[in-house]
Amino acid sequence: NAGVTQTPKFQVLKTGQSMTLQCAQDMNHEYMSWYRQDPGMGLRLIHYSVGAGITDQGEVPNGYNVSRSTTEDFPLRLLSAAPSQTSVYFCASSSIAGGQDTQYFGPGTRLTVL
Amino acid sequence: AQSVTQPDIHITVSEGASLELRCNYSYGATPYLFWYVQSPGQGLQLLLKYFSGDTLVQGIKGFEAEFKRSQSSFNLRKPSVHWSDAAEYFCAVVPDNDYKLSFGAGTTVTVRA
Numbered sequence: 003n004a005g006v007t008q009t010p011k012f013q014v015l016k017t018g019q020s021m022t023l024q025c026a027q028d029m030n031h032e033y034m035s036w037y038r039q040d041p042g043m044g045l046r047l048i049h050y051s052v053g054a055g056i057t058d059q060g061e062v063p064n065g066y067n068v069s070r071s072t073t074e075d076f077p078l079r080l081l082s083a084a085p086s087q088t089s090v091y092f093c094a095s096s097s098i099a100g101g102q103d104t105q106y107f108g109p110g111t112r113l114t115v116l
Numbered sequence: 117a118q119s120v121t122q123p124d125i126h127i128t129v130s131e132g133a134s135l136e137l138r139c140n141y142s143y144g145a146t147p148y149l150f151w152y153v154q155s156p157g158q159g160l161q162l163l164l165k166y167f168s169g170d171t172l173v174q175g176i177k178g179f180e181a182e183f184k185r186s187q188s189s190f191n192l193r194k195p196s197v198h199w200s201d202a203a204e205y206f207c208a209v210v211p212d213n214d215y216k217l218s219f220g221a222g223t224t225v226t227v228r229a
Contacts, residue, residue: 006159035217037219042125042221042222043221044120044206044219044220044221044222045160045206045219046219047216047217047218050216060216061216092159092160094160102148102167102210102215104162104165105152105160105162105217107152107159107160107161108159109157109158109159110158110159
């Protein structure tokens with residue numbers, strides 16, 4: 003099993019550009035989520051999904067879109083990148099809904115917005 | 117506001133010495149409690165978790181944590197650290213009336229020879 007994979011590992015964008023961060027898992031997990039990690043702030047939940055076709059907002063959803071058309075994939079879209087979105091992004095999955103179960107994290111995407 | 121607090125931003129410890137990382141939460145009832153570790157350039161890995169029962173829980177890599185309801189704390193300990201324990205450690209909480217995971221700001225551990 004590859005677990006949770008994320009692409010790309012690194013990305014540099016200019017302000018106003020859009021892009022999609024990819025996340026895939028091969029563990030047949032229903033619950034998937036996106037976090038951003040900023041120094042001194044830990045990880046903050048952006049969006050999450052409890053199954054295909056179902057998504058909801060987390061703590062810091064503004065400027066981000068998600069969709070979940072399959073169990074395996076949960077892409078995160080930046081609509082119009084801003085310097086405040088410079089961060090490290092982690093995707094996670096678990097077998098049952100919510101953080102009560104062990105979260106399996108991907109290796110992260112380091113995004114810089116100029 | 118409900119929160120998770122890790123009071124120590126950075127701890128330096130000698131190899132072979134003991135380590136204790138503090139975590140306090142401000143949720144009313146007993147939440148689900150976790151410790152995750154992040155090695156440099158890596159994603160997070162679960163060290164241990166507490167849901168109920170015995171308040172001393174054992175995890176991977178020789179770590180343990182103790183839940184103290186009266187102090188709203190869930191401190192992580194290791195009796196003897198190894199150089200490979202240098203990493204960032206995150207305490208995380210899920211309230212019992214919710215299912216979204218909230219993380220503390222993290223504690224960076226440096227191990228000196």
